[in-house]
Amino acid sequence: xxxxxxxxxxxxxxxxxxxxxxxxxxxxxxxxxxxxxxxxxxxxxxxxxxxxxxxxxxxxxxxxxxxxxxxxxxxxxxxxxxxxxxxxxxxxxxxxxxxxxxxxxxxxxxxxxxxxxxxxxxxxxxxxxxxxxxxxxxxxxxxxxxxxxxxxxxxxxxxxxxxxxxxxxxxxxxxxxxxxxxxxxxxxxxxxxxxxxxxxxxxxxxxxxxxxxxxxxxxxxxxxxxxxxxxxxxxxxxxxxxxxxxxxxxxxxxxxxxxxxxxxxxxxxxxxxxxxxxxxxxxxxxxxxxxxxxx
Amino acid sequence: xxxxxxxxxxxxxxxxxxxxxxxxxxxxxxxxxxxxxxxxxxxxxxxxxxxxxxxxxxxxxxxxxxxxxxxxxxxxxxxxxxxxxxxxxxxxxxxxxxxxxxxxxxxxxxxxxxxxxxxxxxxxxxxxxxxxxxxxxxxxxxxxxxxxxxxxxxxxxxxxxxxxxxxxxxxxxxxxxxxxxxxxxxxxxxxxxxxxxxxxxxxxxxxxxxxxxxxxxxxxxxxxxxxxxxxxxxxxxxxxxxxxxxxxxxxxxxxxxxxxxxxxxxxxxxxxxxxxxxxxxxxxxxxxxxxxxxxxxxxxxxx
Numbered sequence: 001x002x003x004x005x006x007x008x009x010x011x012x013x014x015x016x017x018x019x020x021x022x023x024x025x026x027x028x029x030x031x032x033x034x035x036x037x038x039x040x041x042x043x044x045x046x047x048x049x050x051x052x053x054x055x056x057x058x059x060x061x062x063x064x065x066x067x068x069x070x071x072x073x074x075x076x077x078x079x080x081x082x083x084x085x086x087x088x089x090x091x092x093x094x095x096x097x098x099x100x101x102x103x104x105x106x107x108x109x110x111x112x113x114x115x116x117x118x119x120x121x122x123x124x125x126x127x128x129x130x131x132x133x134x135x136x137x138x139x140x141x142x143x144x145x146x147x148x149x150x151x152x153x154x155x156x157x158x159x160x161x162x163x164x165x166x167x168x169x170x171x172x173x174x175x176x177x178x179x180x181x182x183x184x185x186x187x188x189x190x191x192x193x194x195x196x197x198x199x200x201x202x203x204x205x206x207x208x209x210x211x212x213x214x215x216x217x218x219x220x221x222x223x224x225x226x227x228x229x230x231x232x233x234x235x236x237x238x239x240x241x242x243x244x245x246x247x248x249x250x251x252x253x254x255x256x257x258x259x260x261x262x263x264x265x266x267x268x269x270x271x272x273x274x275x276x277x278x279x280x281x282x283x284x285x286x287x288x289x290x291x292x293x294x295x
Numbered sequence: 296x297x298x299x300x301x302x303x304x305x306x307x308x309x310x311x312x313x314x315x316x317x318x319x320x321x322x323x324x325x326x327x328x329x330x331x332x333x334x335x336x337x338x339x340x341x342x343x344x345x346x347x348x349x350x351x352x353x354x355x356x357x358x359x360x361x362x363x364x365x366x367x368x369x370x371x372x373x374x375x376x377x378x379x380x381x382x383x384x385x386x387x388x389x390x391x392x393x394x395x396x397x398x399x400x401x402x403x404x405x406x407x408x409x410x411x412x413x414x415x416x417x418x419x420x421x422x423x424x425x426x427x428x429x430x431x432x433x434x435x436x437x438x439x440x441x442x443x444x445x446x447x448x449x450x451x452x453x454x455x456x457x458x459x460x461x462x463x464x465x466x467x468x469x470x471x472x473x474x475x476x477x478x479x480x481x482x483x484x485x486x487x488x489x490x491x492x493x494x495x496x497x498x499x500x501x502x503x504x505x506x507x508x509x510x511x512x513x514x515x516x517x518x519x520x521x522x523x524x525x526x527x528x529x530x531x532x533x534x535x536x537x538x539x540x541x542x543x544x545x546x547x548x549x550x551x552x553x554x555x556x557x558x559x560x561x562x563x564x565x566x567x568x569x570x571x572x573x574x575x576x577x578x579x580x581x582x583x584x585x586x587x588x589x590x591x592x593x594x595x596x597x598x
Binding site: 027098137251255 | 330413440442526527546
């Protein structure tokens with residue numbers, strides 16, 4: 001393009017790269033360079049303060065037999081699949097409800113932004129208070145008010161209970177985001193299509209599955225992809241609720257422990273690389289899902 | 296519930312709505328009641344945790360730890376707010392969060408607006424590739440480069456300083472800013488830009504005098520979202536700041552609970568501190584809701 005005379009197109013291209021240069025430079029320093037060194041370091045036995053030498057695939061071989069990492073991977077994947085599914089279904093219900101015209105709809109839509117405005121650490125501690133076994137409000141409701149349980153439930157007791165409880169917090173915090181994306185999608189569906197289907201005698205359920213859902217597919221996909229990628233790197237809620245508890249350690253917490261607490265830069269980098277690969281698998285899955293559906 | 300889809304707003308046609316309501320069959324009326332119950336349930340779901348935090352913040356300690364729980368505060372106290380606001384470490388963490396949030400947002404908006412203008416308005420080869428690079432960056436797992444950043448910050452003597460957070464927060468805030476603002480720039484009408492060119496304005500003049508003012512609402516929305524993202528960040532703040540005088544709000548608040556055993560968590564103080572930092576953000580978000588929704592959905596749905 002530099003061979004061309006200074007036409008508008010060439011000038012635009014030059015200007016475009018000039019405008020992007022500062023952002024690209026920042027990204028190269030704070031993201032690209034660290035990403036490359038992470039991959040390099042994963043083949044070394046680097047420790048903070050100590051020396052570093054090339055050990056090939058030793059870290060990865062060790063990872064294969066690391067039961068703590070396997071547990072962290074499963075915790076993260078179970079949390080991701082569960083929360084994203086619940087958030088997609090609940091988000092759809094919220095979006096359909098708030099798409100209907102009714103008095104107070106504007107207020108309700110504004111309320112969707114409330115959980116979003118609260119920082120993760122704070123929402124985790126509010127829920128931690130509500131989950132408390134002796135004076136928490138949930139046990140008060142279940143035992144004293146609704147009589148659904150005979151004695152207070154330990155919401156963080158078992159691994160399953162802990163995962164469900166932490167999922168509830170994530171669902172509360174991020175379902176509104178899913179609902180907002182779906183609402184934007186719903187608004188782009190022409191009303192006459194739905195009206196025509198109604199005139200033709202299609203029921204509400206039929207209309208939803210034959211018209212609304214297919215039209216919402218792009219918005220739903222975007223929401224699910226964003227939520228999945230966010231859930232796979234979950235750190236805050238788990239860390240605030242459980243700290244370094246072994247059976248609720250997520251991939252992110254495990255990386256943080258190895259690097260910050262144990263100073264194992266090499267091994268921590270190998271875990272980071274595998275975590276990136278696991279996330280890439282999820283991305284590839286969604287991309288192929290999208291490609292198949294649009295065929 | 297979809298049969299009410301295109302009903303005109305109640306305020307504009309009250310008489311006809313009333314006459315219609317009289318003709319509602321019992322089944323339709325039952326559906327309507329169920330619908331409002333659903334709306335009520337959603338409102339409770341969204342707001343109850345906030346209410347509980349507020350109730351805890353203004354209740355005296357014996358009520359917070361009492362069983363059975365009290366759903367309305369019987370006694371009202373500002374003691375917890377007093378404790379939180381007289382804690383210099385807490386106030387310091389707010390200042391730190393403000394410094395980091397404002398700096399990173401200012402840098403990201405300035406650099407990001409240039410890049411977004413290029414990606415949204417200029418035609419050049421490699422544009423779609425660069426858009427994918429930006430999108431990939433915005434979903435990149437920051438945790439994966441924690442170790443390298445740690446080394447980088449130690450080598451540059453930035454470890455345990457606030458600039459360390461400003462620099463590392465750009466990893467997720469800059470791509471997000473570029474991505475969101477690109478979609479705002481794309482939505483602007485082409486005619487004004489062309490008119491400026493015809494009048495002899497250069498590309499940079501067009502950018503500063505025509506496009507930036509038009510994109511101002513989008514910039515504002517992006518700024519709020521960037522501030523919230525920076526305000527929210529926990530992992531880097533926890534990992535890169537060892538000195539408690541450099542802690543940001545999330546690290547400070549999580550530490551109040553972590554330092555104490557399960558039975559002595561000062562819930563009242565913690566909830567009061569939480570309210571102090573969350574109420575302004577909620578208020579800001581509600582005031583600017585239209586732009587924020589556009590910022591949250593525009594970049595992803597249209598992209």
